[in-house]
Structure formats: C-alpha cells, structure tokens
Amino acid sequence: MTQYQKPTTLFEVLMGGTVLAFLLLLTVGTVIAVGTATSFQQGLNPSDWAAIRFTILQALTSAALSIMIAIPTARALARQQFRGRQIMISLLGAPFILPAIVAVLGIIAVWGRSGLISDGLKALGTEPLNIYGFTGIILAHIFFNLPLATRLILQGWLAIPSEHFRLAAQLGFSTSEINRRLERPMLLSIIPGAFLLIFLLCITSFAVALALGGGPRATTVELAIYQAIRFDFDLSKAATLAIIQFGICTLIALVALKIARPMDFTISLDQPAKRWDGHERRTRTFDKVLLLLVAFFLFAPLISILLKGLQPLLSLPTQVWPALWKSVSIAIPAALITTTSATALAALIASLSKHTATAVESVGFLTLAASPFVIGTGLFILLNPYFNPFALALPLTIAVNVIMSLPFALRIILPAITRNQNDYGRLGASLGMTGITFFRLAIWPRIKRALGFATGLSAALSMGDLGVVTLFAPPDFATLPLTMYRLMAAYQMDAAAGTALLLVATSLALFWIFDRGGRSDHFI
Amino acid sequence: MKTLLLAAGLTAMTTLAHAQDKPVLTVYTYDSFVTDWGPGPAIEKAFETTCDCDLQLVAAGDGASLLSRIQLEGARSDADIVLGLDTNLTARAKATGLFATLSTSPNGLDVPVEWNDDTFAPYDWGYFAFIYDNTKLEKVPGSFQELINSHKNLKIIIQDPRSSTPGLGLLMWVKTAYPNTADQIWKALAPRILTVTKGWSEAYGMFLEGEADMVLSYTTSPAYHIIAEEDATKSAASFSEGHYLQIEVAGKLKSADQPELADKFLDFMTSNEFQSIIPTTNWMYPAKFPQEGLPKGFETLITPVDSLIASAKDAEEIRDIALSEWLTALSQ
Numbered sequence: 001m002t003q004y005q006k007p008t009t010l011f012e013v014l015m016g017g018t019v020l021a022f023l024l025l026l027t028v029g030t031v032i033a034v035g036t037a038t039s040f041q042q043g044l045n046p047s048d049w050a051a052i053r054f055t056i057l058q059a060l061t062s063a064a065l066s067i068m069i070a071i072p073t074a075r076a077l078a079r080q081q082f083r084g085r086q087i088m089i090s091l092l093g094a095p096f097i098l099p100a101i102v103a104v105l106g107i108i109a110v111w112g113r114s115g116l117i118s119d120g121l122k123a124l125g126t127e128p129l130n131i132y133g134f135t136g137i138i139l140a141h142i143f144f145n146l147p148l149a150t151r152l153i154l155q156g157w158l159a160i161p162s163e164h165f166r167l168a169a170q171l172g173f174s175t176s177e178i179n180r181r182l183e184r185p186m187l188l189s190i191i192p193g194a195f196l197l198i199f200l201l202c203i204t205s206f207a208v209a210l211a212l213g214g215g216p217r218a219t220t221v222e223l224a225i226y227q228a229i230r231f232d233f234d235l236s237k238a239a240t241l242a243i244i245q246f247g248i249c250t251l252i253a254l255v256a257l258k259i260a261r262p263m264d265f266t267i268s269l270d271q272p273a274k275r276w277d278g279h280e281r282r283t284r285t286f287d288k289v290l291l292l293l294v295a296f297f298l299f300a301p302l303i304s305i306l307l308k309g310l311q312p313l314l315s316l317p318t319q320v321w322p323a324l325w326k327s328v329s330i331a332i333p334a335a336l337i338t339t340t341s342a343t344a345l346a347a348l349i350a351s352l353s354k355h356t357a358t359a360v361e362s363v364g365f366l367t368l369a370a371s372p373f374v375i376g377t378g379l380f381i382l383l384n385p386y387f388n389p390f391a392l393a394l395p396l397t398i399a400v401n402v403i404m405s406l407p408f409a410l411r412i413i414l415p416a417i418t419r420n421q422n423d424y425g426r427l428g429a430s431l432g433m434t435g436i437t438f439f440r441l442a443i444w445p446r447i448k449r450a451l452g453f454a455t456g457l458s459a460a461l462s463m464g465d466l467g468v469v470t471l472f473a474p475p476d477f478a479t480l481p482l483t484m485y486r487l488m489a490a491y492q493m494d495a496a497a498g499t500a501l502l503l504v505a506t507s508l509a510l511f512w513i514f515d516r517g518g519r520s521d522h523f524i
Numbered sequence: 525m526k527t528l529l530l531a532a533g534l535t536a537m538t539t540l541a542h543a544q545d546k547p548v549l550t551v552y553t554y555d556s557f558v559t560d561w562g563p564g565p566a567i568e569k570a571f572e573t574t575c576d577c578d579l580q581l582v583a584a585g586d587g588a589s590l591l592s593r594i595q596l597e598g599a600r601s602d603a604d605i606v607l608g609l610d611t612n613l614t615a616r617a618k619a620t621g622l623f624a625t626l627s628t629s630p631n632g633l634d635v636p637v638e639w640n641d642d643t644f645a646p647y648d649w650g651y652f653a654f655i656y657d658n659t660k661l662e663k664v665p666g667s668f669q670e671l672i673n674s675h676k677n678l679k680i681i682i683q684d685p686r687s688s689t690p691g692l693g694l695l696m697w698v699k700t701a702y703p704n705t706a707d708q709i710w711k712a713l714a715p716r717i718l719t720v721t722k723g724w725s726e727a728y729g730m731f732l733e734g735e736a737d738m739v740l741s742y743t744t745s746p747a748y749h750i751i752a753e754e755d756a757t758k759s760a761a762s763f764s765e766g767h768y769l770q771i772e773v774a775g776k777l778k779s780a781d782q783p784e785l786a787d788k789f790l791d792f793m794t795s796n797e798f799q800s801i802i803p804t805t806n807w808m809y810p811a812k813f814p815q816e817g818l819p820k821g822f823e824t825l826i827t828p829v830d831s832l833i834a835s836a837k838d839a840e841e842i843r844d845i846a847l848s849e850w851l852t853a854l855s856q
Binding site: 037047050101104105108109112113114132136206207210211212213214215216217223226227229230231233317319377380381384385388473474485486487488489490491492493496 | 555556559560561562582583585588589591592595596597600602679684686687714717718719720721722723724725726728729730732733734735736745748749752807848850851854855
C-alpha cells in the first residue's frame with residue numbers, strides 16, 4: 001500500500017514550527033551560549049576521547065541488550081493472558097522514573113555485595129557477587145530501559161490489527177509464520193526508534209554509570225561536561241563536548257530512522273486484539289518463565305525500595321509535603337504541554353516528505369543527547385543579564401521538563417499519528433473531512449491511547465527530575481527529588497528512603513491515571 | 525510560550541515588590557547548609573535579630589560549582605557573600621578577582637593550623653577519614669599502607685574528585701601524605717576501591733547498606749550517629765600518615781550591594797551564637813569552639829596526630845597533577 005501524502009496545512013506548520021524552534025533554542029542555542037561565554041579552550045585530551053569511546057560502547061551495549069530482552073517480553077505480554085498482567089504492564093513504568101540514587105540503592109539491595117543474591121551465595125559458601133564495572137552499568141541501564149522498550153514494543157504488537165491474527169489462525173499459521181508475516185514487519189518499524197531512544201538515554205547517564213561502574217574507567221561524556229563546567233570552569237570545552245554528544249546523537253538517529261520502515265498493515269476495525277496463537281505448551285512455558293525472570297529482575301529492587309521506605313513514610317518530615325505539591329504542580333502542566341507539543345510536532349512530521357520528516361524527527365530526539373548541565377548553564381547565561389533567575393524558576397523548570405520528555409512523547413505519538421494518516425487520511429480527504437471534525441472522528445479515538453501513555457510518562461518523568469535548572473532555584477524552591485537529596489546530605493537516610501517511596505508512588509499514580517485514561521474504552 | 529513569559533514577568537514583579545522593605549543580605553552557599561536539617565534556619569534567625577535585615581541564604585551548588593556559579597554571574601551577581609568554599613579552592617577564587625579583602629581578620633580561632641588569609645574567613649573545619657562499622661570490621665587499617673595490605677575482600681567507597689568535595693579532599697590527602705609516590709599509592713589502593721561515586725550521599729548511602737567496609741567521610745561523621753541516632757557503631761579509622769584538613773570559609777564579593785552588612789555577617793560568623801549552631805547541624809568542628817564547649821559525643825571522636833593541609837597556593841598547583849595521577853592509576 002502506498003503512503004497517502006496529505007498536504008501540510010498552515011496550522012501544522014505554525015504549531016509544529018513553534019515547538020521545533022523552542023527545541024532548537026534550548027538545545028543548540030544553549031550550547032552556543034555556553035561555547036561563546038568564555039574564550040579559553042583547553043581542547044580535548046586523551047581522557048576525553050576515552051570517555052567518548054566508553055560512552056558509545058556502554059550505550060550501544062545497553063540499548064542492544066535492553067531491546068533483545070524486550071522483544072520476547074513484549075511478545076509474551078501480547079499473546080498470553082494471565083492474572084496480574086495489567087498490573088505488570090502498569091508497573092513497567094516504575095524503574096524508568098526512579099531518581100538515579102534510588103535506583104542504585106535498589107539495584108545493590110538485590111545485586112550488591114550485601115544484596116539478596118550475594119546473601120544466598122554466601123549461605124551456600126561461595127563468594128558474593130561483584131557487579132561493579134561494565135556489568136554493573138549494563139545491569140542498571142537494562143533495569144531502567146527494559147521496561148520502556150517493552151512498553152514501546154508492546155504498543156507495536158497491539159497495533160497489529162486483530163483481523164490479521166484471526167486470519168492467521170484461520171490459515172493455520174504456526175508461531176514462526178506469524179512471526180515472519182506479522183511480527184517482523186511490526187518490529188522493523190518500532191525497534192529502530194526504541195533502540196535510538198535507549199541509546200540516547202544511556203549516553204547522558206552519569207551518576208549511575210559512575211557508581212556502578214567501579215571507578216573513573218566508567219567516565220562518560222556527561223561527566224566530562226560536568227567536570228568542564230564545574231571543576232575546571234572551561235565552558236568552551238563543555239560546549240565542544242556537548243557538540244560531540246549531539247554529533248553522536250544525530251548520526252545514530254539518522255541511521256535508526258533510515259532503517260525504520262513504516263508499518264504497512266491494512267485498515268482494521270479497531271477491535272481488541274485477541275490472540276489465537278501462542279497456546280502451544282512449549283511457547284506458554286517459555287513465555288511464563290521469561291515473564292517471571294523479568295518480573296524478578298525489575299520488581300525485586302522496587303520491593304526493596306518499598307520495604308525500606310514504608311516505615312519512614314509514616315513519619316516524614318513536614319518539609320516533604322510542600323515539596324510534593326511543588327513537584328506535582330510542575331509535573332502536570334509539564335506533561336500536558338509535552339503531549340500537546342509532541343502532537344503538534346508529530347502532525348507536522350506526518351505531513352512532510354520522507355527526507356524532511358527524518359530531519360525534523362531527529363531534532364525531536366536532540367534534547368535527549370543534550371547535557372542537562374549545558375542546558376542549565378546556557379539558559380543561565382542567556383537569561384541572567386535580563387531576568388532575576390529566581391523569578392523564572394517555575395516556568396523554566398516546566399519548560400526544561402517539557403523538552404526533556406518530548407522525545408519520549410514523540411516516539412509514542414508519532415507512530416500512532418502516521419499510521420492513522422496512512423489509514424484514514426485518504427478516506428478523510430475523499431469525504432472532505434478536515435480540521436476539527438477529522439481530528440475528532442478519525443484521529444482522536446485512535447491516538448488517545450498513545451496520548452495517555454505519553455502524558456503519563458511525561459508527568460512521571462517530570463516528577464522524578466532533579467531539576468536541570470537548579471541554577472535557578474530560589475531558596476524556598478524545593479521539589480520532591482531535591483528534598484530527598486537534601487535529606488540524604490543531612491545523613492537522614494531513613495527519611496530519604498521514605499521520601500523516595502513517596503516520590504515513586506506519586507509518579508506511578510500520575511502515570512497510571514493518564515495512561516489509564518487513554519485506555520478507558522480499550523482492552524489493551 | 526506567551527503564558528510562560530507572562531508568568532515569568534508576574535513572578536519577577538512580585539519578587540521585586542517583596543524585596544523593598546528591609547536591606548537584603550544575599551549569601552550563596554551549598555545545599556545542605558540551607559536545608560532545615562542544616563545550620564541555615566537557626567543562623568538566619570540569629571543574625572536577623574541583630575541586623576534588622578533580611579538574610580537570604582541561597583543554595584547555589586557545592587564546592588567547585590559554587591565558585592563556577594559566581595564566575596558565571598561575575599560582577600552582576602546578587603550575592604554579597606559566598607559561604608562554603610574550602611582551602612582547596614580559595615586560590616582559584618582569589619584569582620577570579622571577584623572577592624574583596626576582609627575588613628577585620630578573625631582572631632582566637634580553634635582551627636588546627638595558623639590562619640592568615642586576608643580574603644576568606646573560616647567558619648568550620650573537619651578531617652577527612654574512612655568510616656567503618658565497629659561491630660563488623662575487626663582489623664581496622666591504621667594507615668594507607670595498612671589499607672593497601674589489608675584482606676583482599678576489604679573494600680572502600682570513595683567519591684570522584686571531579687564532582688565531590690570529599691573526593692577532592694582524598695586526592696589532596698594522598699598527595700600531601702605521599703608527595704612523590706601518590707601515583708603508586710593509588711595504583712596499590714585500586715583493588716581496595718569498590719567504586720567511586722558522584723557525591724558523598726551515594727557513597728555514604730551505599731556504605732550504610734553494607735556494600736563496603738569503609739567509606740570516605742569525616743572524623744566527625746560518627747558524632748551524627750552518636751548524637752542524633754544514639755548509635756555508637758560507626759567509627760573513624762585513625763591513619764598514622766595524618767589526616768587531611770578541610771577548612772570551610774566565606775568571603776565577601778567586591779560587587780556586594782551591602783558591603784557593611786556583609787562585614788557584619790562575617791564578624792557574626794565567628795561569634796558564639798553562630799559557632800554553637802555548627803557542630804550538630806553541619807557536623808563539623810566550629811572554627812571557634814563555643815564557650816560551653818563541644819556537644820557531648822564529640823569527645824569520643826578520634827583526634828589525628830598530624831593535620832595535613834596544602835596551602836591554598838600549593839593546592840591549586842598540585843590539583844591537576846594529582847587528578848591525572850588518580851585517573852591514570854584507577855583507569856588501568
């Protein structure tokens with residue numbers, strides 16, 4: 001089926017263009033601001049190049065492994081029905097939104113030298129585990145990103161029209177034939193984007209990579225940027241490193257988006273996906289064992305966070321509550337603006353020709369490769385001469401949270417919009433349906449699941465964000481993650497554990513409300 | 525976009541209107557100083573009763589990032605005072621030319637070394653040390669050499685000198701204890717190091733979880749556990765090479781809007797009122813011991829035989845060499 005090419009409307013250009021300009025200002029603009037603020041330039045030394053090599057290597061490994069495990073996991077979730085499936089899908093959002101320090105403590109509670117597994121090994125008389133090093137980094141990155149990859153791929157599975165599965169069942173397709181005819185084309189369209197997303201997330205990893213990486217061998221570009229800004233105050237070097245990070249991002253983005261193939265399934269009647277396959281005994285056993293392993297891997301650290309935080313949660317210091325309110329009042333507007341912006345950008349991309357669309361889409365990913373330190377510092381340099389930075393704390397925090405969660409929202413919403421355009425654009429055009437009517441009848445019902453997921457994810461991400469704009473935070477501007485870090489710095493590890501649990505619970509609740517809202521009349 | 529700008533404008537106006545009443549003294553400091561668990565609130569209250577002013581303590585990053593922040597803002601800075609640099613950074617801070625000399629030099633200090641800096645005044649100090657659980661660790665190493673030669677399963681957690689003040693402190697500790705062989709010490713220490721964290725909190729949190737036998741912190745850390753938690757299981761290991769000293773200081777900016785008020789604050793900083801707040805909020809030794817003495821519990825802490833410290837000038841000179849030695853030794 002050839003793709004339907006809808007003409008780009010002025011509205012789409014204006015809306016999408018504004019978002020695009022905003023993105024470029026905060027990414028490229030801040031780099032330029034940082035790079036031109038000072039004149040001296042140390043240049044890159046061998047350890048910076050080592051950091052660049054290491055960053056790419058760990059990000060490629062983390063992304064590849066996350067995807068490799070996510071594919072069978074998503075398939076198992078798509079084709080098996082079992083009690084707790086819904087809860088498992090909802091909880092998949094949890095690891096992804098954990099603040100770095102909480103995740104590290106959760107992971108070591110299971111995998112550490114004094115963790116669950118090591119205790120078992122010691123009881124058996126063997127040496128405790130030592131994950132510190134490359135293994136530790138990869139483990140942590142899979143913990144963070146496997147759930148995201150699984151959710152993205154699961155979306156793809158559920159997007160295969162159920163009529164196809166029915167037909168496959170009628171024709172007596174085996175599991176491998178279903179795989180070849182239906183699943184592989186779908187995977188080809190979803191995986192490059194998901195891979196790219198995870199790769200980019202791992203690129204800017206810093207605190208986690210260092211803590212579990214066992215030492216300065218695990219220096220990432222992000223740490224080098226942090227060092228340049230904070231330790232050496234060599235802003236031009238920070239800008240150079242940030243540009244290299246953008247370069248890596250753009251390269252991988254172009255490759256990934258080139259490989260990606262749009263899904264070419266025929267129009268369906270939007271019936272809930274029912275599956276007739278996957279009932280062979282071997283397949284069922286495989287799926288169940290896999291899901292159990294994944295559940296243990298993802299949820300054991302979460303349970304340890306829950307157990308540690310439960311008691312202190314009942315006696316949290318009073319400062320925590322205004323911080324919770326502050327974080328929620330950042331997260332909700334940020335999430336709504338993110339979803340609106342991502343929809344505007346996705347609509348623009350869907351209406352462009354392949355090449356332009358790829359370029360615009362790459363810009364949408366750029367913020368993921370942007371260093372939070374560079375964005376923060378760049379904004380500070382740009383705004384400080386004209387504004388009192390403290391007065392801007394709230395709008396800037398929201399703005400930065402928006403651009404930080406935009407790539408995820410775009411990744412989720414774009415496939416839904418493109419598919420819809422392909423399926424119904426022609427029909428809509430032939431019926432003379434345009435604007436609001438077309439949106440209400442044809443687009444909205446088919447993208448709202450994606451919108452709900454995107455909004456939920458953005459809200460949760462904004463909750464957990466430590467605040468790129470700490471440079472702008474006035475004395476009384478304390479978000480929940482910031483309060484948690486402050487408690488830790490004041491030796492109050494128990495109160496911090498309680499705050500962490502509150503943070504995770506609130507993020508999950510926000511995620512669940514929006515995500516659920518989007519699925520209100522669907523059977524996922 | 526438009527609403528954002530509008531909101532920004534409105535907030536800016538209310539902030540301005542609010543600030544008109546009393547003179548405002550703005551002090552940039554680190555995060556843990558201003559929080560409700562740090563010295564900030566008590567100090568603010570105490571100073572405001574004497575000055576008829578509004579003391580604004582602003583968390584502006586810690587250690588080196590506090591200095592970067594001032595460099596970013598330059599002469600435009602709203603800050604009158606920067607509180608929270610240490611002697612490893614004062615030479616660099618002076619070189620920026622943004623700091624004014626002190627109007628009165630502090631006297632009667634209880635800092636273990638002679639104080640003769642004309643730009644910065646100290647408010648507290650502490651020794652870096654490795655903390656361990658005295659119910660678990662039996663053979664406690666008494667020096668870097670003993671640490672190197674200890675059991676192969678003895679692990680320590682340290683912080684990265686590029687992102688953490690204690691991390692930088694350890695770098696200077698090893699370098700001043702072993703000026704010529706620091707690189708070999710690091711190489712030999714490498715197998716003992718479980719991991720390196722971005723900041724103190726990660727390292728200390730992991731230590732409390734039982735991940736490692738020792739963690740880099742301060743000799744005063746056990747005081748927190750003793751006083752606030754009635755827990756006597758944490759101790760600092762005394763090292764025969766001596767312990768590196770961290771002296772935390774404050775200085776006045778040349779661009780201060782309230783220079784007199786700033787001088788007044790710097791004087792207040794070594795007063796009994798300010799100093800008696802420090803031990804159980806910042807968990808460091810006060811620069812001038814309070815008249816009533818140190819809080820109960822501090823007498824149980826170890827007192828290093830030798831205080832090691834690089835002069836501000838030396839610290840600046842050896843920092844980069846020490847860092848590259850550290851990176852080389854631990855990256856192999």
